[in-house]
Amino acid sequence: MAKPILMLAEQVRGQLSDISFEMLGLGRRLADALGAPLSALVLGSEGAPLAARLGLADKALTAEDPRLNMAPPGTMADALRQVIEKEQAGLVLIGATNVCMGVGSILSARTGLPFVNNVRQAQAEEGAVRLTSQMYGGKILADVRLGGACGIAGIYPGAFPADAGRSDKAPPVEAAGVTVTAPKETFERYIEPETGDVDITKEKVLVAVGRGIQTQDNVGMAEELAAALGGAVCASRPVIDQGWLPLSRQVGKSGMNVKPRLYLALGISGAPEHWEGMQGSQCIIAVNTDAKAPIFDGAHYGIVGDALEFIPLLTDRLKARRG
């Protein structure tokens, strides 16, 4: 029998993140294929009610200590290390999210287990696990084999279906018996999302601008187009970092998760961290000067061309229609 699989459930303020269920579904599939048991670990106070929702695991482990709430990566890695030893776990699944970033590397440094991050595909094969890691901004995939199915995998959000990890059952829940050493890094407080003038998660039409928009003045042009469409403007990270739009308009890994009816992506390359926040859009139309931009791999409609030329042409037509 293969060594047990251990997944680290991710919670933010008492809510399990989607990635927890994405990993649970994946973990179940791999565990069944390898003939290994699957354990889920929930860190932080009030873990029991969360653990009860992880029914696809053969058992859920809790470590109810307030110092594990939003714990820094070194502290999470230390808790995981103890559980790996106790359970004799082989494969460890961690979310490749901002919340858990750093945990895999530190755990790997402390245990000597290999760490493969940004995993998009995983298959069990003859007592081993083959992982596919996304590299170079999503433009390249790399296959890696974990012999003996031992190692740490950082699972990319959105790569595996969350529904496969949901279940009405409750797993047996046990205390993991983790000894928490006080972290050197102290979590002080949450900073709530900035509530801007517009809530882009509620807009039906989004005009999204990326680095290809080039100047702040051109953002104004996109605002005009959004107005003509009855929607709002949002942006990728470089535009927000330039200060051309407020943080409340950022879409992606660190920003908002949006699901509008129309997402018009203008001058956005489609990096995984941006894609993560807009992949649920009903219709994605992308305009990019680079015919090979990754955004065209996921968008429904694509236009190879200059967004700066496209924006006024479309705005004029929409205005003319309205009369």
Added chain:
Amino acid sequence: MNIFVLLRLAPDTVEELEIGGDGKSLDADILRFKPNDPDEHAVEEAVLLKEKHGGTVTVAALETPEVDDILYTALAKGADRAVKLTGDLGAAQSEAAARLLAGFLKAGGPALAPDTLILLRSQSIDDLEGEVGPYLAEALGLPYACVVTQVAPAGGAVKVTREFSGGLRGEFTLPLPAVLGIQSAEKPPRYVPIAKVRAAMKTARIETVDAGAVEQPARVGVERMYKPEAAGRAVMIEGAPEEVADKVVELLSKNSVI
């Protein structure tokens, strides 16, 4: 403050990427490298901190082709010292690179000065781990925070803001010395005219330090590298720009968006 910024050129992903003859790595001959956003933000944050709190900024990088350019650019932006680590560095991946950098940082004695802050990017795109910062913090035995967007040192500690998701952020306090993975600087990275970089090339000197041989933990290797097959490639709308705009209007009206 004693601020270090660790820099590295990143492959330019806007350029074409090709798989090399071994099928396990990229074709190095056609790879183009450029300074990456997170590194520019790390330099900007360091220079802003120096302007506010005083001290020195040292930028350091492992030797790779064209790395001098980013070091001189950082000097032109306000860094005080630039160091290039030379040696048989191989293709140092996250953990190996972290060990080399830790060796350099500890060269002045095992304990870093108590007002030391080490800044680097949060993530890299060109290896399996994609994270040098946590390995470095571990090698130095220092506290670490990643995805940092604000840095405020005060009295032997540093207060940082970290991004979680959905716009939610968190505030953490770390005792100094500390390692920070920078996501965005407080302000957009400053622009330096090329003339200023050229002036830095004339007046400043890049120190070289022998880093020794790379100790590659090589825990797992890439078996195969390939380009993803587009699962559902977009339907391309073609024609002259006016025609394309007409077709988009038609499409939007057909889908009752307008």
